[in-house]
Amino acid sequence: xxxxxxxxxxxxxxxxxxxxxxxxxxxxxxxxxxxxxxxxxxxxxxxxxxxxxxxxxxxxxxxxxxxxxxxxxxxxxxxxxxxxxxxxxxxxxxxxxxxxxxxxxxxxxxxxxxxxxxxxxxxxxxxxxxxxxxxxxxxxxxxxxxxxxxxxxxxxxxxxxxxxxxxxxxxxxxxxxxxxxxxxxxxxxxxxxxxxxxxxxxxxxxxxxxxxxxxxxxxxxxxxxxxxxxxxxxxxxxxxxxxxxxxxxxxxxxxxxxxxxxxxxxxxxxxxxxxxxxxxxxxxxxxxxxxxxxxxxxxxxxxxxxxxxxxxxxxxxxxxxxxxxxxxxxxxxxxxxxxxxxxxxxxxxxxxxxxxxxxxxxxxxxxxxxxxxxxxxxxxxxxxxxxxxxxxxxxxxxxxxxxxxxxxxxxxxxxxxxxxxxxxxxxxxxxxxxxxxxxxxxxxxx
Numbered sequence: 001x002x003x004x005x006x007x008x009x010x011x012x013x014x015x016x017x018x019x020x021x022x023x024x025x026x027x028x029x030x031x032x033x034x035x036x037x038x039x040x041x042x043x044x045x046x047x048x049x050x051x052x053x054x055x056x057x058x059x060x061x062x063x064x065x066x067x068x069x070x071x072x073x074x075x076x077x078x079x080x081x082x083x084x085x086x087x088x089x090x091x092x093x094x095x096x097x098x099x100x101x102x103x104x105x106x107x108x109x110x111x112x113x114x115x116x117x118x119x120x121x122x123x124x125x126x127x128x129x130x131x132x133x134x135x136x137x138x139x140x141x142x143x144x145x146x147x148x149x150x151x152x153x154x155x156x157x158x159x160x161x162x163x164x165x166x167x168x169x170x171x172x173x174x175x176x177x178x179x180x181x182x183x184x185x186x187x188x189x190x191x192x193x194x195x196x197x198x199x200x201x202x203x204x205x206x207x208x209x210x211x212x213x214x215x216x217x218x219x220x221x222x223x224x225x226x227x228x229x230x231x232x233x234x235x236x237x238x239x240x241x242x243x244x245x246x247x248x249x250x251x252x253x254x255x256x257x258x259x260x261x262x263x264x265x266x267x268x269x270x271x272x273x274x275x276x277x278x279x280x281x282x283x284x285x286x287x288x289x290x291x292x293x294x295x296x297x298x299x300x301x302x303x304x305x306x307x308x309x310x311x312x313x314x315x316x317x318x319x320x321x322x323x324x325x326x327x328x329x330x331x332x333x334x335x336x337x338x339x340x341x342x343x344x345x346x347x348x349x350x351x352x353x354x355x356x357x358x359x360x361x362x363x364x365x366x367x368x369x370x371x372x373x374x375x376x377x378x379x380x381x382x383x384x385x386x387x388x389x390x391x392x393x394x395x396x397x398x399x400x401x402x403x404x405x406x407x408x409x410x411x412x413x414x415x416x417x418x419x420x421x422x423x424x425x426x427x428x429x430x431x432x433x434x435x436x437x438x439x440x441x442x443x444x445x446x
Contacts, residue, residue, distance in 0.1 A: 069434045073384045073425025074409040075163045077264045080429050082343050085266050089336045103307045110306035113294040116338040124258045125251025126280035130291045132334040136261025137169035139277030142290045143257040147206035147234045149288045154179035155203045161186040161213030164414035189215045189377035206234040216384030225254040243382045245353030257281045266340030276333035290324030352428050356383035359426035366439040376421050384425040393422040399445045
């Protein structure tokens with residue numbers, strides 16, 4: 001690397017900066033970096049103008065398929081986003097880097113957080129929610145840490161029907177922590193009651209479940225959660241928020257902590273983020289909850305106002321004794337979720353859920369009518385279901401991409417021995433014609 005490579009400064013300026021740093025040359029400046037991690041040159045093209053850049057990116061975007069029907073799910077779903085949502089969330093007053101520590105200058109932000117928390121409580125049936133977390137996977141991790149603080153135990157059980165992406169995140173986040181993390185294999189696409197019955201004991205801090213699970217299967221975890229309570233452990237349930245428009249809430253099952261991925265609440269798929277993790281719990285556990293929580297109050301003039309009732313600010317963190325290392329929240333994503341739920345209104349979420357379920361039922365009937373295709377599990381489902389194909393599912397997905405369909409998720413990527421299983425998801429965006437064409441394309445590919 002040489003000083004002449006920096007077009008923003010002259011060689012004389014570069015030499016002056018190096019002298020000030022006490023370095024003879026640029027190689028000495030970077031000598032602390034191991035040699036195997038250094039690159040002597042970067043093969044970057046010469047700079048171009050803004051106009052040329054826009055033309056080039058337009059050409060690259062034009063290579064994308066003009067229309068591809070998306071049947072992929074696996075925890076992230078292609079739902080319709082009302083145009084009003086972008087118009088409202090894009091207002092300039094919502095784009096601020098200011099953290100709402102001073103309520104007198106941030107009432108709007110605090111009220112939005114408060115209303116978001118209220119919406120999550122109504123959605124899940126729980127009594128308290130925080131201001132949001134980073135995503136669905138980290139929300140489960142925070143729930144685990146919360147369970148450790150409440151029970152003072154260091155052992156957690158997790159059903160393998162929980163999203164494998166979340167489980168991979170949990171293994172990474174907990175790699176250097178002192179607790180036992182045990183996966184319990186599912187039984188025919190559902191939580192294994194017999195295995196859990198043997199494992200839940202006085203050393204168990206919590207049991208982690210998901211509804212619908214990764215295979216799209218619906219379940220009622222009341223019995224498992226009750227057994228957890230009998231042993232002094234907590235029931236932690238991850239949910240798909242749109243499904244709560246028609247299925248039993250985790251609160252009705254007795255859950256202690258509820259988490260989920262909020263992407264389906266008005267956030268585009270966007271190549272993996274930014275997304276939104278939500279968390280709700282019972283009031284008795286609120287002081288063990290991570291992150292921040294906004295509350296409503298009355299000021300000295302008798303007017304309603306909003307404040308940060310609980311918060312884990314940087315100044316409060318005490319290393320391993322901290323409630324959590326999350327000091328912020330996904331404020332703009334949470335705002336989008338709030339606006340989305342408000343735009344849907346009192347009956348909109350239920351209607352959306354019913355359309356998703358109806359489309360999935362129709363798609364399942366059409367695809368399982370194809371010779372050699374059968375349902376992998378014979379359980380109730382919401383908008384997603386697993387199909388067992390006569391051939392490798394990943395090969396079928398690759399073939400159907402060329403036909404204009406993102407056919408689903410090949411389950412064998414995460415579950416050994418399930419290479420022929422395809423996970424198919426439907427949302428309110430699918431039409432009968434979309435599903436008919438997909439079934440025809442699938443049959444032709446087989």
